[in-house]
Amino acid sequence: MSVVAVSQLKLGDKLAGDVLTPLGSTLFHKGKVIQGREIEILKAFMVQQVSISDDRNRTMPPNQDGSDEIQEQNAGLIKAPAAPIPFDDEYERLVELLKKTFKSAAAGEIPVLELRQQLEKVLRHIGSYNPLTFAPRSFKQPEYMYHSSAACALTSYLIAQWVGLPQKDWMQIAMAGLFHDIGNSRIDPDILFKPSGLTPDEQEKMRRHTTVGYQLLKNVAALNEGVKLAALQHHEREDGTGYPLNLTSEGIHTYAKIIAIADIFHAMAMNKPYRQGQSPYLVLEQIKSDAFGKLDPAYVTVFVDRVTQFHNGTLVRLSDGRTGEIVFSDRVYPTRPWVSINGTIVNLTVERQLYIKEVIK
Structure with missing residues (x-):
């Protein structure tokens, strides 16, 4: 290991330790290979020197001069199209199944086992999902409700892990995300997809999706009580201003608190039939402001911190x-x-x- 002035760094040098900002945040992690952008950032943060590995094999980034591409062309090589991402395939199957479920739920039939099995297939590829950057491969705005439920399931699954809930709760919370808006299956589509503001009477009918959802799920033996209560309570708020029961923090189930955060995030960031989605970063700022009195502040803090950790280089x-x-x-x-x-x-x-x-x- 050697300590080298930033001005003396060369392309290909590898950091032998984490580099911190003056305020203690991690700028680069140990093992980072230095290229031009990294040197630029180090100078911007006024870092004077760093520790690097003694093995200073300085290499240029691949394809910087186009030689790799030229060699492939000369050799007559043609790159095969990228294979379909398993996550996207399984996600689309889940959305298709949700479409059928919302239709059958109106008649009281809910294929819980089939949905759970498909959700498990999606979750095997959860590493390919990031709430802040995810966009469905094929998205039709009239299908917003199904995408919202699927995305809410995945985001809630991650939040459950991040806040430290037992592993036995992770899948159940994901199921709660899938079913939280199942009551919409019995709401008049003219109200559900109305492009303009709702009248007071229409708002009241819309709010009934929480109690309708609970009624649809309450006798489904394959779902635990938390999943059912999440459908009922995901619009309740910590200060008692939510609906349908004006519950305060102590009366709101943990699943519902997590679903509320995921539901708000996707409702604001995802495109709807009557408006474009907002910037996910502005949505996070709005959620942070709502944490004071409306949402569980501890869960919101963890969600915002974790969901923004992955984006250096984005x-x-x-x-x-x-x-x-x-x-x-x-x-x-x-x-x-x-x-x-x-x-x-x-x-x-x-x-x-x-x-x-x-x-x-």
Whole structure:
């Protein structure tokens, strides 16, 4: 291991230890290979020196000069199309099954076992899912309700893990996500998909989806009570301002508290028949503000922190139209990362008039 000034770093150097910001956040982890972007970021954070591995095999990034591509062309090699991602295939099968379920639920028939088996297949590939960047491969806006239920199941499954619930609860909470809006199967479609605001009478009818959902599920022996209560309580709020029973924090089931966070996130970030989805980062900021009195603040904090951890290197479009790459997420302001745009670092914690409008991936 050697300590080297940042000005002396060369492409291919490998970090021998974590690099921290002056405030103690991790900028780069041990083992990171240094390239031009990393040097730029280190200088932006005014890091003076770093520890690197003694094995200083400096290599250029693949294809930087196009030689790999030229060699493939000269050899007559043609890359095969990328294989379908198993996650996307299984997710689409789950959505198709949910369509059938919502139709059959109106007649009182719910294929719980079939849904659980398909959900298990999706969850085998949960590593391919990130709530902040996920977009269904094929999405038709009239199918919003089914995508919302599927995405809510996956996000709730992750939140259950992140907040430290026992493993036995993970699948049950995912099932609660699938069924939380099952009561919508008996709501008038003209109300459900109305593009304009609802009248007070229509709002009251819409709110009944919680009690209708519970009635549909209450005698289903294959579901535990938490799943059923999540359908009933996912619109309850910590301060008692929710519905249908105006419960306060102590009376709301843990499953319902988790489903509420996932439900709000996807309801705001996903495209609906009558409006475009919002920036997922703005949605997270809204959820954080709602945590004061409305949502479980501990669960919200964990959700926001964890869902924003994975995005260094993610391409994003800012609200002013510029495109850049997330290079650092401050743990104090996880929804306002630093973005590199053509070599310039834009600190969104300082430039508050800007925000991430779209995650490009």
